[in-house]
Amino acid sequence: MLSNMSEVGKKRKLKSENRFSKKCKVTRKISTPSFNKKNNEISYENHDHSIIDCVNDDCLAEIFTYVPVWERPKIALVCQKWKRVLDYSWGSGKKLQLTHWEQAEYPNCLKKYPTPDEKLSFLNSLLYKCGRYLTQLDLTAYGYSDIVPVINKYCPNLVKLRLRFIFDNNKILFSDVFSRLSKLKVLTVIFQYHVRHHSKLYYLIIALESLADTLTDVTLFNWQGDDPCTLDSHPISTPCEFPPSTLRVLRQLKALKRFEFGGIKMSPDVEEYLTNNRTLEVIFYDHYINKDVIKPNQLMSITTLDLLKYKVSDDSLYTIANTMKQLTKLKINWIWITNDGIVAISMMNNLTYLCIFGYNDSIDSSSIILLKNLIYLMLPWSKKINDDLAMKVLENSPKMEMFFVPYTSVTVEFIRKAAEISRNRKQHLTLAVSFIIDEEAYESPYFKIICTTKKTNN
Known part of the structure; x- marks a missing residue:
């Protein structure tokens, strides 16, 4: 009886399959389907496409969002479908960073364009596509002021902007160059090779007037360096100075709360205004080493910097990274910095x-994991620092001797692994944590534990 039921089941299944094959004739198992209503057939075009051609437009657009913004124009060259779908993905990018680093190990994407005109053309087409969606933009990798009108045209929703200007002949920043950036709150401009930039600084100060109602933070840095093109015509000691219009413009910036600058000399009236203004936070970068103006040879020779008394910002650290190239020791409070x-x-x-020092729970693994080749490291007061992240930082620094991670999320498991690493390296490592632990269980000739909580209680 069971065998008869099995045969009946097979016949029904075969009959069902025959009925389906009559209704829906599949001619070939290829990617792109089409349906013919008249013949009630599903057929497949005969072409060699990958499985991604089966993905619908919405999913494909989501995939494209994982491609760096500056690489996305290449996607449009693949096929018409990808070019059409690409338009949906631009809105996902709120932040674009093409950052200049003096000591970068890897070139940025603009290096492939040999001339400034080619770089400008690429950025013009890129900002045309994504500019209206951006709220944060860093184009320090470009270095020319002719990008500012392009930003003003295509990026009306910017809140934060950082630029760097090397010398470019006859490029004037007109007074309306920021006229469409009605949401801009944070502006950082870096000048490189200061003796050429007196007029550029003047035009920039005038242009700030159009941002009087929104601009809350202004940072102006002058990276003084040995520019061979200017050494003959200008002495190195020639300072870069704020123009006479600075005081008038500062008084018009009604929303301004923070003014940070360095390498630029103040006139007596500007200094008096900034000193007596109780509503404006002023950070004079040159005071970090107690000089009126930091000179090129001083920047290059600085090896130790203690900034615990100062409100250090991301832009401050960016300037330090690009100017103090011999720096070996740094102390900061990280309350005000980000990734x-x-x-x-x-x-x-x-x-x-x-x-x-300080508390910071906004900084995460995406940046901390980049720290490397350190001998002494203190990373306190952050719950984002867990066992895996601490291990990665330790692995990135093969000569690490002191590693402080109190008031973080590290556990006994990290201590066990750190002790093992020190034994394998045959190198002394002192580890500081903030919870009570049996120190003798892990200590060895190469490994020592400090419990900061216990020391505090004593």
């Missing part, structure tokens, strides 16, 4: 001693 600031620290190639 961008930690990325800047990771670019300080000679840094071996990093001591960080």
Whole structure:
């Protein structure tokens, strides 16, 4: 009886399959289907496409969002479908960073364009596509002021902007160059090779007037360097000075709350205004080493910097990374910095001693994981630092001797692994944590534990 039921089941299944094959004739198992209503047939075009051609437009657009913004124009060259879908993915990018680093290990995407005109053409087409969606933009990798009108045209929703200007002949920043950036709150402009930039600084100060109602933070840095093109015509000691219009413009910036600058000399009236203004936070970068103006040879020779008394920003660290190239020891409070600031620290190639104080739970693994080749490291007060992240930082620094991670999320498991690493390296490592632990269970000739909580209670 069971065999008869099995035969009946097979016949029904065969009959069902025959009925389906009559209704829906599949001619070939290829990617792109089409349906013929008249013949009630599903047929497949005969072409060699990958499985991604089966993905619908919405899913494909989501996939494209994982491609860096500056690489997306290449997608449009694949086929008409990809070009059409690409238009949906631009809105996902709110932040675009093409950052200049003096000591970068890897070139940025603009390096493939040999001339400034080719770079400008690429950026013009890129911002045409994605500019209206951006709220944060860093184009320090470009270095020319002719990009500002392009930004003003295509990026009306910017909130934060960072630029760098090397010398470019006859390029004037007109007074309306920021006229369409009605949402801009944070502006950072860096000048490189200062003796050429007196007129450019003047035009920039005038242009700030159009941002009087929105601009809350202004940072102006002058990276003084040995520019061979200007050494003959200008002495190195020639300072870059704020123009006479600075005081008038500062008084018009009604929303301004923070003004940070360095390498630019103040006139007496500007200094008096900034000193007596109780509503404006002023950070004079040159005071970090107690000089009126930091000179080129001083920047290059600085090896130790203690900034615990100062409100250090991401832009401060960015400037330090690109100017103080011999820096080996740095102390900061990280309350006011973000992942961008930690990325800047990771670019300080000679840094071996990093001591960080304060509480910060916004900085995460995406930047901390970049820290490397350190001998002494203190990373306190952050719940984002767990066992895996601490292990990665330790692995990135093969000569690490002191590693402080109190008030973080590290556990006994990290201590066990750190002790094992020190034994394998045959190198002394002192680890500081903030919870009580049996120190003798892990200590060895190469490994020592410090419990900061116990010391505090005593």
